[in-house]
Amino acid sequence: MASSSSTALKTFSLENDILEVSPQDEIYKYDHEANKIILREEPWKKEPGYFKSCKISAVALIKMVIHARSGVPWEIMGMMQGKVVGNSIVIMDSFALPVQGTETRVNAGEEANAYMVEYVSASEMTDRKEHLLGWYHSHPGYGCWLSGIDVSTQKTYQQFQDPFVAVVIDPNRTISAGKVDIGAFRTYPEGYTPPNAAASEYQSIPLNKIEDFGVHANQYYTLDVEIFKSTLDTELLSMLWNKYWINTLSQSPLISNRAYAASQLADLSQKLAKAQSAVSSTRAQVPKLKDDKGKEKEEKKKEDNQLLKSVKDSAKITAEAQHGLIAQVLKDILFSSRPDAAAALQIDSRLDSVMLGVE
Numbered sequence: 001m002a003s004s005s006s007t008a009l010k011t012f013s014l015e016n017d018i019l020e021v022s023p024q025d026e027i028y029k030y031d032h033e034a035n036k037i038i039l040r041e042e043p044w045k046k047e048p049g050y051f052k053s054c055k056i057s058a059v060a061l062i063k064m065v066i067h068a069r070s071g072v073p074w075e076i077m078g079m080m081q082g083k084v085v086g087n088s089i090v091i092m093d094s095f096a097l098p099v100q101g102t103e104t105r106v107n108a109g110e111e112a113n114a115y116m117v118e119y120v121s122a123s124e125m126t127d128r129k130e131h132l133l134g135w136y137h138s139h140p141g142y143g144c145w146l147s148g149i150d151v152s153t154q155k156t157y158q159q160f161q162d163p164f165v166a167v168v169i170d171p172n173r174t175i176s177a178g179k180v181d182i183g184a185f186r187t188y189p190e191g192y193t194p195p196n197a198a199a200s201e202y203q204s205i206p207l208n209k210i211e212d213f214g215v216h217a218n219q220y221y222t223l224d225v226e227i228f229k230s231t232l233d234t235e236l237l238s239m240l241w242n243k244y245w246i247n248t249l250s251q252s253p254l255i256s257n258r259a260y261a262a263s264q265l266a267d268l269s270q271k272l273a274k275a276q277s278a279v280s281s282t283r284a285q286v287p288k289l290k291d292d293k294g295k296e297k298e299e300k301k302k303e304d305n306q307l308l309k310s311v312k313d314s315a316k317i318t319a320e321a322q323h324g325l326i327a328q329v330l331k332d333i334l335f336s337s338r339p340d341a342a343a344a345l346q347i348d349s350r351l352d353s354v355m356l357g358v359e
Contacts, residue, residue, distance in 0.1 A: 054184035058229035134165035144183030
């Protein structure tokens with residue numbers, strides 16, 4: 001079991017591109033003078049989009065993922081401690097907040113604020129030099145982006161406690177994919193319009209969330225997320241991993257994520273119905289004038305784009321279901337099967353049938 005846990009941790013590190021750095025690396029040093037200078041100069045106020053990346057320690061990441069998974073299907077919220085290094089926000093640790101969430105939102109009340117103050121005071125007493133530098137919350141099943149409420153919350157933090165970053169984790173997609181689904185974001189100043197706003201990489205957004213996603217998409221930008229660890233993190237990371245690994249072993253993605261899978265299929269059905277209703281071939285063909293040809297091409301492009309997105313969504317759902325099936329078969333091999341030739345043949349047959357679907 002210890003060997004399996006160690007192998008799983010190495011796999012997790014590879015899948016999430018966790019970079020191992022030396023304990024003497026600059027990222028672990030806290031420079032009071034450099035911190036004072038950058039806080040005094042506040043370059044992020046002069047240059048919207050100043051921060052380019054969010055570097056998160058593997059210990060902080062695992063704590064956030066465990067917290068996010070424990071809250072499903074509700075949203076959870078926590079805070080992060082860190083520092084600024086150049087144009088990067090570095091997260092060294094995280095802690096959960098006692099908040100009451102719903103399936104679509106989470107807000108910190110008086111109890112959470114009191115807990116936050118007490119936690120930070122206790123951290124200072126233990127010589128934790130890093131300050132509050134961000135907040136994290138979960139989006140169970142609907143991806144990593146900022147909703148209208150999230151944008152408002154982040155703008156408030158940036159107004160009164162900058163520098164500050166928002167991190168979003170989708171625990172459902174993390175369970176299904178095996179890789180942590182995470183995003184880091186900062187909002188633009190009020191009234192600022194980003195020049196040449198580049199289209200972000202496509203992600204599957206539920207139909208009932210698309211409007212909220214689209215309305216606020218240009219009010220914030222995405223930071224590159226990098227995960228790091230050192231050899232000194234190993235013991236603490238192993239303790240946290242054991243809890244994560246036991247939860248992973250004891251749960252089946254097909255069962256624990258069945259509500260998420262059903263909602264994904266229902267959402268895909270709605271998107272396909274919407275795309276079908278917009279297809280040109282379903283409408284009566286009317287002779288087009290010259291001036292209408294450009295509009296016709298634009299409409300066709302939109303229709304193809306809708307169908308392409310639906311294809312991507314369906315491929316993602318299929319891959320996640322197949323990963324769940326493979327995980328279930330492998331667990332059955334490890335814990336339930338008899339070590340004889342007949343059982344081995346039966347297991348090989350089951351794995352082959354699942355892998356054929358993957359291929």
